[in-house]
Amino acid sequence: MKGKLGRGVALVGAGACKFGAYPRQDSRDLFVEAFRELVASVDNKGFDPTEIKALFIGNYSSDLFEHQGHLAPILADWVGLTPRAALRVEDACASGGVALRQGVLAVASGVYDVVLVGGVERMTALPTEAVTDTLATASDVLYEFPAGFTFPGFYAAMATAYAARYRMPYEALMHVALKNHTNGAHNDKAQFGMTIREIMDRRIAKAKEKGGLVPSWEDEFAFLRDPVANPIVAWPLRLFDCSPITDGAAAVLLAAEKVAWRFTDHPLRVLGTGQASDTALYGRADLTSLRAAREAASQAYAMAGVEPSRIKLAEVHDCFTIAEVLAVEDLGFFPPGEGWRAAMTGATCRDGPIPINTSGGLKAKGHPVGASGVAQVVEVWKQMRKEAGPRQVGGEVDLALAHNVGGSGQTCVVHIFGGGDCG
Amino acid sequence: MKGKLGRGVALVGAGACKFGAYPRQDSRDLFVEAFRELVASVDNKGFDPTEIKALFIGNYSSDLFEHQGHLAPILADWVGLTPRAALRVEDACASGGVALRQGVLAVASGVYDVVLVGGVERMTALPTEAVTDTLATASDVLYEFPAGFTFPGFYAAMATAYAARYRMPYEALMHVALKNHTNGAHNDKAQFGMTIREIMDRRIAKAKEKGGLVPSWEDEFAFLRDPVANPIVAWPLRLFDCSPITDGAAAVLLAAEKVAWRFTDHPLRVLGTGQASDTALYGRADLTSLRAAREAASQAYAMAGVEPSRIKLAEVHDCFTIAEVLAVEDLGFFPPGEGWRAAMTGATCRDGPIPINTSGGLKAKGHPVGASGVAQVVEVWKQMRKEAGPRQVGGEVDLALAHNVGGSGQTCVVHIFGGGDCG
Numbered sequence: 001m002k003g004k005l006g007r008g009v010a011l012v013g014a015g016a017c018k019f020g021a022y023p024r025q026d027s028r029d030l031f032v033e034a035f036r037e038l039v040a041s042v043d044n045k046g047f048d049p050t051e052i053k054a055l056f057i058g059n060y061s062s063d064l065f066e067h068q069g070h071l072a073p074i075l076a077d078w079v080g081l082t083p084r085a086a087l088r089v090e091d092a093c094a095s096g097g098v099a100l101r102q103g104v105l106a107v108a109s110g111v112y113d114v115v116l117v118g119g120v121e122r123m124t125a126l127p128t129e130a131v132t133d134t135l136a137t138a139s140d141v142l143y144e145f146p147a148g149f150t151f152p153g154f155y156a157a158m159a160t161a162y163a164a165r166y167r168m169p170y171e172a173l174m175h176v177a178l179k180n181h182t183n184g185a186h187n188d189k190a191q192f193g194m195t196i197r198e199i200m201d202r203r204i205a206k207a208k209e210k211g212g213l214v215p216s217w218e219d220e221f222a223f224l225r226d227p228v229a230n231p232i233v234a235w236p237l238r239l240f241d242c243s244p245i246t247d248g249a250a251a252v253l254l255a256a257e258k259v260a261w262r263f264t265d266h267p268l269r270v271l272g273t274g275q276a277s278d279t280a281l282y283g284r285a286d287l288t289s290l291r292a293a294r295e296a297a298s299q300a301y302a303m304a305g306v307e308p309s310r311i312k313l314a315e316v317h318d319c320f321t322i323a324e325v326l327a328v329e330d331l332g333f334f335p336p337g338e339g340w341r342a343a344m345t346g347a348t349c350r351d352g353p354i355p356i357n358t359s360g361g362l363k364a365k366g367h368p369v370g371a372s373g374v375a376q377v378v379e380v381w382k383q384m385r386k387e388a389g390p391r392q393v394g395g396e397v398d399l400a401l402a403h404n405v406g407g408s409g410q411t412c413v414v415h416i417f418g419g420g421d422c423g
Numbered sequence: 424m425k426g427k428l429g430r431g432v433a434l435v436g437a438g439a440c441k442f443g444a445y446p447r448q449d450s451r452d453l454f455v456e457a458f459r460e461l462v463a464s465v466d467n468k469g470f471d472p473t474e475i476k477a478l479f480i481g482n483y484s485s486d487l488f489e490h491q492g493h494l495a496p497i498l499a500d501w502v503g504l505t506p507r508a509a510l511r512v513e514d515a516c517a518s519g520g521v522a523l524r525q526g527v528l529a530v531a532s533g534v535y536d537v538v539l540v541g542g543v544e545r546m547t548a549l550p551t552e553a554v555t556d557t558l559a560t561a562s563d564v565l566y567e568f569p570a571g572f573t574f575p576g577f578y579a580a581m582a583t584a585y586a587a588r589y590r591m592p593y594e595a596l597m598h599v600a601l602k603n604h605t606n607g608a609h610n611d612k613a614q615f616g617m618t619i620r621e622i623m624d625r626r627i628a629k630a631k632e633k634g635g636l637v638p639s640w641e642d643e644f645a646f647l648r649d650p651v652a653n654p655i656v657a658w659p660l661r662l663f664d665c666s667p668i669t670d671g672a673a674a675v676l677l678a679a680e681k682v683a684w685r686f687t688d689h690p691l692r693v694l695g696t697g698q699a700s701d702t703a704l705y706g707r708a709d710l711t712s713l714r715a716a717r718e719a720a721s722q723a724y725a726m727a728g729v730e731p732s733r734i735k736l737a738e739v740h741d742c743f744t745i746a747e748v749l750a751v752e753d754l755g756f757f758p759p760g761e762g763w764r765a766a767m768t769g770a771t772c773r774d775g776p777i778p779i780n781t782s783g784g785l786k787a788k789g790h791p792v793g794a795s796g797v798a799q800v801v802e803v804w805k806q807m808r809k810e811a812g813p814r815q816v817g818g819e820v821d822l823a824l825a826h827n828v829g830g831s832g833q834t835c836v837v838h839i840f841g842g843g844d845c846g
Contacts, residue, residue, distance in 0.1 A: 006429035006533035026565060054698075063486035069560040070515035073700035073715075073833035083718045085698035086834070087521045088513040092493035098510045102525055108532035110429035111696075137492040142449060273534075275477075275508035277496035292496075295506045410496035411509070 004303065005108035008257030010267035011417060013042040014381035016374075019191040019248035019366035023125040027062055027071060028078040030249035030368075031120045035079045038116070038251040041381075043264035049079065051262075052253070053112045055086040058099035058119035059370035062088075064134040065123055075118060092138035093319060095119065096250070096373025097404030097413035101273050103254050104415075113256045119374030120249040131245050135369070138407040140280035147282075152242060154281050154408040155320035156234035161287035162322060163236065165337070170236055172340035174224045176321035177240045177363060179349055184360020186391035191246050191366030196220045203229065241321040246366030250375035268384055271306070271399075272416035274299025281408040290409035293330035297403070300414040301332070304399075308332030311354065311416070312397045313383055315376035317405040318361040324348075327403050328356060331414070355393045358383060373404035373413065380417055427726065428531035431680030433690035434840060436465040437804035439797075442614040442671035442789035446548040450485055450494060451501040453672035453791075454543045458502045461539070461674040464804075466687035472502065474685075475676070476535045478509040481522035481542035482793035485511075487557040488546055498541060515561035516742060518542065519673070519796025520827030520836035524696050526677050527838075536679045542797030543672040554668050558792070561830040563703035570705075575665060577704050577831040578743035579657035584710035585745060586659065588760070593659055595763035597647045599744035600663045600786060602772055607783020609814035614669050614789030619643045626652065664744040669789030673798035691807055694729070694822075695839035697722025704831040713832035716753035720826070723837040724755070727822075731755030734839070735820045736806055737777065738799035740828040741784040747771075750826050751779060754837070778816045781806060796827035796836065803840055 015037025017030050039049055057072045068074075072086035089099040096119030103117040123131055136150040144154075162168060177196065184190040185198065194202070200223040207214045217223040224230045230238045253263065260267040276295035278284070284291070301308065308331060316327035325339040333354050334342045342348050348356035359365045359379035362372055380400045382388040398419045405412050438460025440453050462472055480495045491497075495509035512522040519542030526540040546554055559573040567577075585591060600619065607613040608621065617625070623646040630637045640646040647653045653661045676686065683690040699718035701707070707714070724731065731754060739754065741747035748762040756777050757765045765771050771779035782788045782802035785795055803823045805811040821842045828835050 004533055006531065061486045061492050063484045063557075063560060064492075066564070067560055068564040069484050069487075069513070069557075070562075070830050070833060072514060073829070074563060074703065076700045077702045077706070077833075081700075082702050083699040083715055085719075085836075086514075086700045087525070087698075090492070090511040090513055091495060091509075102510070102528075105525075105529045105532040105534055108429065108534070109528040110427050110531060111528055134486075134492075137486060137490055139493075140497060141489070141491040275510075276506040277499045277504075277509045279500045279505050280497065283500070292506055296508075406496070407493050410493060410500075413508075 006110060007108055009104045009107045009270040010255050010257045010260035011252055011270060011381060012255045012260050012263035012267050013038050013253030014378040015041050016189055016250035016378045017248055018189045019246050019368060021124040022247040025122065025247065027066060027120045027122045028074055030122060030247060031075045031118055032078055034118065034249035034251040038253055042253065043266065044262060047263060049081065051114050052081055052084060052116045054084055054106060054115045055081060056099040056103040056115060056117045057086065057088045058096035058373055059088050060090060060092055060095050060121055061134055065121065065126060091411040092406035093369040094373055094404045094406030094411040094413050095370040097402065097415065098275060098411065100374060100377060100415060101275055101413055104270050104273050107254050107256050113259050115254050116251055117254060117374060118249065118251040119371035121368035121370040122247045123245050123368060124247050128245065140282065143282050144280055152234035152237055155322050156237045158287045158326065159236050159322035162325065165288050166340065168340040172325065172343050173241055173321040174221060175343040176318065176324050178220060180318060180357050180361040180363040183350060183358050183391055184364025187360045187365055190360045190364050191244055192364045196223065196240065237320055243319045243362035243367035246368040248366055248368035248371045248375065250371045250378050252374060252377050252381065266385060268381065269418045270415060271418040272300035272304030274303065275413040278410050280410055289336065290326055290330050290405065290412060292409050292412035293327065293403065293405065296412040296414040297331050300416050304416040306399060306416065311399050311401045313355045313358060313393055314401040314403060315359060315379050316356055316403040318357055318363050319367060323405065324356065324361065331401065331403055350391060350393055358388065358391050358393060376402040376404060384417065384419055429533060430531055432527045432530045432693040433678050433680045433683035434675055434693060434804060435678045435683050435686035435690045436461050436676030437801040438464050439612055439673035439801045440671055441612045442669050442791060444547040445670045448545065448670065450489060450543045450545045451497055453545060453670060454498045454541055455501055457541065457672040457674040461676055465676065467685060470686060472504065474537050475504055475507060475539045477507055477529060477538045478504060479522040479526040479538060479540045480509065480511045481519035481797055482511050483513060483515055483518050483544055484557055488544065488549060514834040515829035516792040517796055517827045517829030517834040517836050518793040520825065520838065521698060521834065523675065523797060523800060523838060524698055524836055527693050527696050530677050530679050536682050538677050539674055540677060540797060541672065541674040542794035544791035544793040545670045546668050546791060547670050551668065563705065566705050567703055575657035575660055578745050579660045581710045581749065582659055582745035585748065588711050589763065591763040595748065595766050596664055596744040597644060598766040599741065599747050601643060603741060603780050603784040603786040606773060606781050606814055607787025610783045610788055613783045613787050614667055615787045619646065619663065660743055666742045666785035666790035669791040671789055671791035671794045671798065673794045673801050675797060675800050675804065689808060691804065692841045693838060694841040695723035695727030697726065698836040701833050703833055712759065713749055713753050713828065713835060715832050715835035716750065716826065716828065719835040719837040720754050723839050727839040729822060729839065734777065734822050734824045736781060736816055737779050737824040737826060738782060738802050739779055739826040741780055741786050742790060746828065747779065747784065754824065754826055773814060773816055781811065781814050781816060799825040799827060807840065807842055
């Protein structure tokens with residue numbers, strides 16, 4: 001890897017719509033909402049959106065979710081940016097992060113000074129079975145699909161392999177879910193903006209209202225162990241180990257460092273970007289780590305010239321709780337086999353040494369697949385600028401990382417952002 | 424538009440599979456065939472494919488055509504390039520050209536020295552109605568689909584508007600089809616590698632064999648006017664005005680100019696690249712020209728610093744015959760309203776002043792939608808290197824252009840290539 005950008009690229013704006021279930025809205029509606037928030041996020045209030053010269057859109061499958069192909073020029077049109085170049089980038093659930101990377105490379109190439117990177121997915125209008133089926137097309141459809149694998153199954157296989165090798169108790173995964181819901185409870189854009197305690201209490205209150213049998217969980221752990229409250233989806237993964245089905249959109253504004261001053265006095269810098277691929281899960285020798293994640297992270301760290309230990313905050317791809325455990329190891333925050341302990345000891349909590357998924361992660365914030373990689377960067381933007389409100393981490397976040405995974409790890413893309421002045 | 428590449432990018436290899444109907448093959452099979460030809464095309468026989476550091480894949484909708492998402496890492500794996508970064512780029516039928524552009528920008532960015540750009544589509548396994556429906560998702564599905572528009576209808580509307588404004592006789596479109604089939608007859612990779620005369624003669628011979636009523640067409644024009652031999656698809660467009668449904672793949676190898684010598688002594692240079700978007704057809708004031716094509720061409724010409732009159736050869740997006748007429752005007756080869764005359768006078772024939780679609784175009788070569796934009800560049804590669812065999816144009820092709828359209832013109836991407844030495 002040469003791995004150096006021809007010129008510096010800065011992050012100068014970011015926005016997202018509230019994630020949730022909007023089956024009667026279209027992708028373009030969600031995108032317009034994110035775009036409006038992006039425009040409002042630009043410090044320089046004289047910002048004219050037509051300065052945006054191209055749109056890079058992460059979207060997994062508007063084809064199957066909405067029976068709409070060729071989405072990118074529609075989105076450009078809907079925000080008044082015709083005839084700007086607009087394209088869709090697809091790498092399953094890493095589509096957003098990979099779109100970001102294409103936007104970064106496009107600015108670094110010298111062709112564009114200002115581009116928008118968007119991510120969008122409208123998923124909830126289909127029945128759950130159809131959503132699961134659509135997501136399963138991100139596997140190898142010739143070899144894995146016929147074996148009955150859908151995504152909870154892939155990550156369950158990883159969880160099983162990991163637990164067996166490293167003696168992880170199931171409680172570790174509960175801690176991931178508890179933490180991410182606790183973070184999400186402070187995120188007004190989250191689909192499930194409640195702690196698991198709050199969800200549990202609400203269930204109890206509802207049962208009381210109805211006058212039926214009132215469950216008496218001792219605490220959240222008892223709630224999460226209850227096979228009715230938290231049923232097995234694919235053993236050992238239960239409902240609260242899985243990210244939800246979500247509609248949402250996010251967008252960020254990139255500019256060449258030399259023009260970043262036009263948008264803000266406080267741009268963030270894209271210090272590192274890395275991307276890698278892997279074979280589908282059926283062909284892998286090891287299920288306890290994602291090779292593409294390690295490779296993408298190594299590229300991004302090398303480009304940024306930083307060590308994992310210097311990262312102050314990370315948004316990682318927790319499509320399932322086990323994925324976060326793997327991620328914190330693949331990114332070098334913890335040694336192999338120690339990721340689950342980090343979850344249990346609180347090392348990854350908002351006030352821990354390396355806060356992970358302060359946004360609530362895919363787990364609580366929601367996972368509109370093509371948007372997730374971009375939404376991660378929206379959180380990085382807010383945290384690094386101290387605009388994260390009630391979930392703001394303490395201290396200066398001068399280095400942050402976003403880690404976005406496609407499928408069962410066939411794609412991974414990692415970005416590292418730094419604060420400080422641009423040229 | 425800044426419009427300058429941070430560093431020079433060269434084309435150093437190109438390959439395609441034979442286009443056709445392979446309903447029992449998978450996208451990956453077609454791609455492997457194109458990849459093998461690409462590897463064989465590299466002049467330096469010591470070329471090691473693992474020098475390829477990333478794959479940019481143009482694909483319109485493996486989702487709907489094959490129920491396979493996340494195609495890019497599978498293709499990388501199938502040609503032995505895991506864990507290289509692999510991503511899919513989608514802009515309907517312009518996916519291949521837009522993928523090429525992303526590859527160019529990625530090399531220009533300084534991050535990659537050597538990348539592969541591929542295009543692939545497997546379409547024929549579905550019933551024709553399902554293919555038409557899938558292609559129609561490249562329109563605006565909220566506004567155009569419910570009005571009953573599919574793609575022959577969109578281009579029929581353009582043909583009608585154009586014919587009315589510029590008094591084009593239907594014969595002009597026949598000339599486009601005749602020319603492209605004549606070119607395709609010399610292309611062993613073409614799906615329909617026969618002149619229309621040969622197709623007609625074959626029909627007559629078959630009818631004689633069967634012993635039934637033997638048609639007696641006086642010439643190809645009579646054949647094309649026969650409503651049975653050449654039925655109306657969407658008035659005024661008939662069967663021979665439409666590109667076919669095709670399976671196919673193509674791939675090209677890009678390298679930074681400074682390392683191009685490692686692959687060949689005769690690289691081609693990417694002199695210009697442009698891309699633009701437009702509203703869906705329903706929102707346009709004018710149907711006789713594609714705004715996105717004019718805009719993309721203007722960007723590419725400006726970057727290359729050349730005038731349209733200097734281009735020696737072009738592959739243009741003739742998804743329908745009328746599209747070629749619009750293209751030669753949008754690209755500045757002929758003034759508005761003169762494109763149809765160019766077709767009738769033979770100006771765009773292989774031995775004319777500006778040969779258009781020497782490959783046979785989408786019309787005869789076939790139109791595997793995501794692959795078409797890349798396959799155009801394969802033809803440019805062959806013609807500029809004088810490797811086009813029986814369809815080689817006379818004289819030096821020192822400047823050539825590729826023009827790739829998505830949908831009804833919501834996306835257009837244009838590339839200009841030059842010969843001569845690299846750094």
